[in-house]
Amino acid sequence: MSGKDRLESGQAERLRKAREMDWRKVLRREISVQNRLTRPRHNMPEQPVANRVRNFLEVNLGYTLELARAEARRCLDCGQPGCVAGCPVAIDIPTFIKYIEAGELDRALEKIRETNGLPAICGRVCPQEVQCERACNLVQAGKEPVAIGHLERFVADYLCTRESTGPLPTESRGAEPGKCKVAVVGSGPGGLTAAADLARLGYQVTVFEALHLPGGVLAYGIPEFRLPRAILQSEINFIRALGVEIKTNFIVGRTASLDDLKQAGYLAFFLGTGAGLPSFMNIPGENLLGVYSANEYLTRVNLMKGFRFPEFDTPVPRARRVAVIGGGNVAMDAVRTALRLGASQAVIYYRRSRAEMPARAEEIKHAEEEGIEFNFLTVPVRFLGNERGQLRGMVLQRLALGEVDASGRPRPVPIPGSEFEVEVDLAVVAIGQSPNPLLIKQLPLKLGPWGNIEVDYQTMATGLEGVYAGGDAVRGGATVILAMGDGRTAARSIDFYLSRKKD
Template sequence: MSGKDRLEPGQAERLRQEREKDWRKALRREVSVQTRLTTPRHKMPEQPVEARVGNFLEVNLGYTLELARAEARRCLDCGQPGCVAGCPVAIDIPTFIKLIEAGELDRALEKIHETNGLPAICGRVCPQEVQCEKACNLVQAGKEPVAIGHLERFVADYLCTRESMGPLPGGSRGAEPGKEKVAVIGSGPGGLTAAADLARLGYQVTVFEALHLPGGVLAYGIPEFRLPRTILQSEINFIRALGVEIKTNFIVGKTASLDDLRQAGYAAFFLGTGAGLPSFLNVPGENLLGVFSANEYLTRVNLMKGFRFPEFDTPVPRARRVAVIGGGNVAMDAVRTALRLGASRAIIYYRRSRAEMPARVEEIKHAEEEGIEFNFLTVPVRFLGNERGELRGMVLQRLALGEPDASGRPRPVPIPGSEFEVEVDLAVVAIGQSPNPLLIRQLPLRLGRWGNVEVDYQTMATSLEGIYAGGDAVRGGATVILAMGDGRTAARSIDFYLRKKRG
């Protein structure tokens, strides 16, 4: 989907009208363009490295009000803001930033909530550097972009205390009489976004979550030091305040079938079942004790409270020498988690070079600061065990980069005779995952080569009438914000489908 396609119908004109309001003009006059251009980007305060490697507290500490307003003043309030088209959920970025500059924080959060119900999460985990910030017009002027993600996080965090004082701005909705019931399967970012948008449209929305806590990958996949659970819970509370019901410990396809839900009166469905089926290397020794998928390892730590040792006696091995295979954000999460669990050496092994690593720049930076080692152009070809069946080491092979593969990245080619052995107590395989098969294989859905649900990306409609899908169930491993964009598109399409069916 192109940037222009992300703008909603009529949004370009609404952006223009917002920009021409008197208060916006007054703000533009207060600070010269030259001053905005020459003001350096304000750095995010961080927990010191020597402290954070020994705890699971959040690394990024967040802007103060003073820092946030100073950063907001860097925004040029462009006539043609590329940042909005760069956002998968089309947030009115210039308006919320100018509201921060004006000190109108309630209104800033309300503006964000028009299209994004999870701003505190997005401000933390979305790859703004390749989306909205990449499209910032300051970049075209040779400057650092406005810290859009930091500002989004700031305004959401600043008003989190509002929960104890009353409803957050933009919340408190309810189903409209005569509107249909819609079922959302899965409470990850795509499902929560679809649920929030449908609730705003007046539908009776129920989210069915297989686990005991809502949040999907946000709950089990992302460590506390990147996404505190109090923040996740606050965002989920906002979704509930819109009138969304969330049922946990409910496995659609086992607790009840989709047909059972139809019989219960649900008229449309969004499948946000995620990608919880881990990929493995399929090499000898991969079944040894001490070899984990990243999915299992992070779930034990995050969802089963392994990070709160010794308060929770969750079986997470404390290893001295940890190898994590992979180069994405999940690999970064796993290796930084291992370090906090006491590893003396935590090493990333990645089959391509650093330039091809898909992980966020910030995550790589934080990992390097914390002493994580990186070993590029290597891949395990065998895991080695002791007489008790426990992992003791790996045999790796060096690689060279060849011609581009289907992804457009250079294909790693093995170098003959380059094998070498390393000692390892724990290995975490973080090379991707496939969609959860339980529900989608029970339905006559059209599936892709890797078991992903095929959809029309303009509507997120599947091959079955009234059933829509998005996020990792479709993409196999997407970012949080892309999943949210899918949920938002699906909600609009479900609304159109039901209105048309209603006549």
């Protein structure tokens, strides 16, 4: 989850230099460290619970300029910033926060965009509490960390109407990029980041997206109440403005094979095909009417806008008693969606305990505020149907936490004889997903145990020449920011590969 433990020496040097700039020194002198330490963290303004459970508008309303500057003043601008090392793409966090403190929002955004192509999205969906904010030195001083995620989101939103391209990241190594076509497969966070970086280096980039709208998991998976589609749209527009072409309704592996694309002149590939294969539990009754994968449930609601049925044509199942199985972000999204679609009871069943839940802290907090019921250490063993084949309930089993397993978490062990029954009209299975095999299986790629593409993490190179991969296709169910980091690394490697090829 967290980023690198230590920074590269070059980066540490750059951070130190930036910190020694005069304007930073002035800011540090204006308010003492002691004074900064006394300031409490500024809470994110939110929609009141009673309203938000009935709409799909964003729960977090965002900082005002005053709130953002006040929060930025809490940052000590310390000499050894842990936050940067905690960030998977190593954003120069102190510098952008100090720009906010100084009121120079344009520069703050430029600074973020140097390393992060999708700040409005990361500010919303990154698990900051286990990344940058966990490493904030305020935590060591016994205080709450600076709200880095909220500040990142603020800067991106505040300036989202202006299309600042920011400084070009690096010069190409001389592949005559204008003449090179690069194909990016999948328009999720990894693909979009790779595409943006390659376009900035001057390559002709085409992104191929299988669905009819770009964004990947950002479009089909994450609900509007966490990531409004206008925000996603503006980030995608920004990437298009860099010269990237996005071809929707194009399924690489079906509409054209990777070889076809090679023939069409694409010299290098980034596979960001995501983790689009839903896992089921393989228990009796799973194909009853009323049992859905989280992918289907959320795609109907988010991508197809089923929550606005019948204005939009795609129906969504609505039910009174909804059970969601799982404890990750997808489970939180599904259960809170069910609530907004009118469920009177929306319940999480998770096989471990609260401490092991992989969801972002803020999502769990919001879910609890909204009245979601949590059942820990329980797992369904059977779905029960009525005579018409519709779900009417499920049989659950209680578990106890046993020894730590390969994932580093205690393994849940079933308690014999602990089965019990609950009545349920709708069940959503959100226990994870694995890489979508459609394209991957057609290529002679080296695959890992979950059907994930094996890569060299230094370069994101697969075993195939000119083919790079990243995001969930490589990592299974990971995070948006890790996918973006992969996209960035792969873009650099592709540039290196094409430059060498030319020689």
